[in-house]
Amino acid sequence: MINFNDECLYKPVMLYNKKGEIFKMKSMNSDVESKFFLMIAINKKCITLMCLHTCYLCIEKNALAPTHQYITIDKTVFCGYHIVSDICIKKSTHNTCCIHDRFSLRFTIWPGNDEMIIWKSNSYNKQFGTLQLFIEETTPVKVVIHHMDGNKTIYQHANTIYLDQCWKITIHTKGKEKVTGVCNIKMYSIVPYE
Secondary structure, eight states, X not given: XXXXXXXXXXXXXXXXXXXXXXXXXXXXXXXXXXXXXXXEEEOSSEEEEEEEEEXXXXXXXXXXXXXXXXXXXXXXXXXXXXXXXXXXXXXXXXXXXXXXXXXXXXXXXXXXXXXXXXXXXXOOSEEEEEEEEEESSOOOOEEEEEETTSOEEEESSOSEEEOTTEEEEEEEOOSSSOEEEEEEEEEEEEEEOO
């Protein structure tokens, strides 16, 4: 069992499970996942954490907002932790509206075509979500996530793809055969208002 000491209390931490993976928790109010926590209490067998989330409208990249959603969990679940020292915790004061879109789409890419846009944003606001893709044939495809900062992330084998700051999703094939499938998209858009 890992030894959590008082230096962890009231500091933002990232925790690692026994497989060495980063521990994450979904918000109770949405599908937003977070890997940052504020350690509130340390007992003999368990720890109490408050989930922290990124304020997507803050200019500061190193600011997290408290969610006031708590979890008490057995210490034996974890093999390690990291205190994140360059993170500021502050309450978000933005007036925002969150738009939640959820849809499924059947698609077909015909021979001779090697690319298809399956989703494109019509908003320049902060957006994040998930994509699940099911291909009916064994044809290899690449899913390209186009991010707002100009970067691209390419996936070849993934069950769930995270769409943080995404503005377009394309599927690429070799263009030699018909490819059909289904995609499920959950997308959140954060729109500021006065």
